[in-house]
Amino acid sequence: METLYRWRWLVLVAVLAAEIMDLLDATVVGVAAPSIQRDLGGGSTTIQWVAAGYTLAYAIGLVTGARLGDLLGRRRVFLVGLAGFVVMSALCGMATTPGMLIGFRVLQGLFGAVLIPQGFGIIRTTFPPAELGRAFGAFGPAIGLAAVAGPIVAGALIGGDLVGLGWRAIFLINVPIGIAAFVLAFGVMQESRSEQIRGGVRALDLVGTVLAGVGLAIAVFPLVQGRELGWPAWAVVLPFGALPVLALFGWHQVRRARAGRPPLVEPALFRIRAFSGGMVVALVFFAGMSGLLLVLGLYLQLDLGYTPLQAGLTQAPWALGVAVGSVLGAGVLAPRLGRTTIRIGAVVMAAGIVGVIGTLALGAVTGLTLAPALVVCGIGMGLLLAPLFDIVLSGIDGPLVGSASGVLNATQQLGAALGVAALGTVFFQVGATESGLRVVLWIVAALVLAAGVLTVLLPRRTREAEPEPVAAG
Template sequence: MTAQPAAPALATGSKLPHELDDRQRALAFFTVLTAVVLEVADTTIVNTALPAIRTGLGASPSAMQWIVAGYLLTLGSLLLLGGRLGDAFGHRRLFLLGVAGFVAASALCGLAPSAGVLVLARVLQGAAGAMMGPQTMAIVQLLYTPLERVKRLAFFGMIIGLAAIIGPILGGFLIELDLFGLGWRLIFLINLPVGLFALTMGRITLPRTGEEHHGLAIDLAGAALFAAGFGMILLALIQSHEDMPLAQAASILVGGIAGVGLGWHRASTRRAAGLPAMIEPSLFALPTFRWGVMAAMAFNSGSVGFLMIFAVALQQGLALSPLQTALIHIPFGLGVMIAVGLIVPRLLPRFGRRLPMAGGLLMAGGIVSTLALIHAAVEGGPVLIATLALAGIGFGTLSGPLGPIVVSEVPRTHAGTASATMRTAQQLGGALGIALVGSAYFAVGGNDAAARLAGLVPGAIMVAALLAVAVLAVSRLPATLFAAERKPVAD
């Protein structure tokens, strides 16, 4: 009897990437994709749960903001550090440590006995995500050749966008499900089985990279300066409207700005001396990178801030259930998918920077109209569905092109740093949006339903202002950005 060839072994942890067959690479890709969904969905899934958390833990408005902003702050501040640690100690090792930390922090979130503990757990969750996140892209780059990578990264981007959109919807369904009486805690505890699956699959399917550089210098002081600086800025903005004297908030704000400035100066001097730094200041000499990153940061500030006050106002102002709140998000999500999947690919080459500019204006108009309808106690109907869909279309039309814009002229040797810097700007922009938009909303709101809706007016103004900054930044991009004669800078 002829012996049959052995099936390829599932366990690949002792292999190098080029030693994997197609099935093993597909399993490894699916594993890192699972972790990405965890990281991105936890950015927005909490929005729908904030009113229930406020009731269950007696959370103050500032605590509600910190529950969202704390995660984004550590995630954004430590992303570049996470990438450097992956280069130094191995992407597989850092990925597994990051997933394990994310699972542990999620458990602490789900079991938190007080709002303070939940904020701390969210900060830890963001730090774990920052260790896990950069490794996913690095592992994909190691698994596939440049030509193979194109389709995988396009799929990667689509899943990331869908995860962010589906987050609030999934949160509403989980709270309504109220499995075992867990209520809002289920939105965090659901990460345990998913994370443990990713951890187990990661140990089995991910190859060793073989590119560890244990002597690689890491700028820990630079990372600490950026994290502390942004943390102080958020502290001043979030606490100033609740229990912090204005003079004290102003002092902390100045200190935070100084911390970020020192971090930037340190990065510049270290790069000039040939030493590693957390950012690459020379990238900001490229107009497409500089204005693209600014647009991405302002866009995330406006969109993340909107999604938070939108979910809170629907429940606290209109007394909608988490499930009803989740369902109202669907037109917005559909609008985003239409824009990213149909509008941007067809119209971006033709209209260039004018398309994301139009998207930003459409998004601002849709959001302001949506918040105005909720302020008028409109709970649904075709008009609200239309404004949400328009806001979603604007969202996708503005956000879709930003990634290609940022890296369009970046030297290939700095492609990874450029992508990581943009992700950092996006996460920190989201945290800033929670502070600015959330503070504008909560500073006016009161205890009864009408007063809670009153905060939508300054909240909408702040969102519109942030999106105006994004549109202005896009307008500063070169007019021939997508012309055939403009090529990326050589290595």
């Protein structure tokens, strides 16, 4: 008889609280950016960097952050990352210049990169195999709801102007939430680490860390900065330079693994079909989703003149749709259809995006006229995300857990950073008007459908059902 850890579901709550807090911070900028710009100054590139600086730093640090959990203990690193995230959130809320805010956002992203990848490893070691599907299944809906709830929360906080804080409240709200999550995690979370990897920080792959960071940075930086500088030649050429740098990183990882030294990314991961295929699907989908959330929030305020609260409430039907789609996907379709649920979600979400385009074409755009199409978008997104993480992580065990967590989260955030940078650039380049939004919507519809097609790379289902363990007592 297998004894279950009695506080395992509270551990899941603590992990999801950190995940949601991170995702809210990654998506609030679309609504908050105009208020930030009016208060602190700066141009459209400043708006993009407040969002992309966070996600880029997050993506760069995730692989290393995950490995630190393997080496030093996932609970310990989780708590350090959470504490740093809360402190940086407070400093973001007190920033007085665009440079200060962007700098603190970068540091906030780095602490998030230390915090978030511990979650998958902690859940893997806390839950028995028979319950892992339910535990991992909670991540998709939580991520989806947090992503679309970000603009709503931001609008409510800014519109409410709590004690005169304005946009600063979107960062300062993390302080009480983060402290509560820290206390919960400190009380219920057990320590775990990879027994196959020893040597503490001395075993960390510093060369790999630099190569990964440089490769990701030169992929995203020109996309954000190039438009404001008039697309100089280096801004066009530099992203292609990321390919050989990342290829060198991959060669270095294989070389370290063959030499018996722990790499940042275990090469064995890419021989697991569910994982390698899931990375591609996640990269494409999160690029489209994150870019659209930013652009939609900017369009509602910059072109239609909505207040932050109005812009947030206009996107509320999307969040409602995600909730409905997540329940339907996780509880009904995913157990029966597996990866087909992701394809259905992609088609439904793309149909919702086309519905938004149709609403724009009819004119008289309001929160009421956009609501039906946004609900459909949300339902599709919920269906798509419900089984994704369980399928992708279904074949990961033992010493691969930490590396897998970092790479999967890094892929998700790299997609988000690329989406914010590229689609934000398209929106401002075409014109921060309905025309720019329409172009972005067509691009995102294509990306979502591409993610659905790419599910052919995934296994049909997650792990086979296993017998339930019996709780002691």
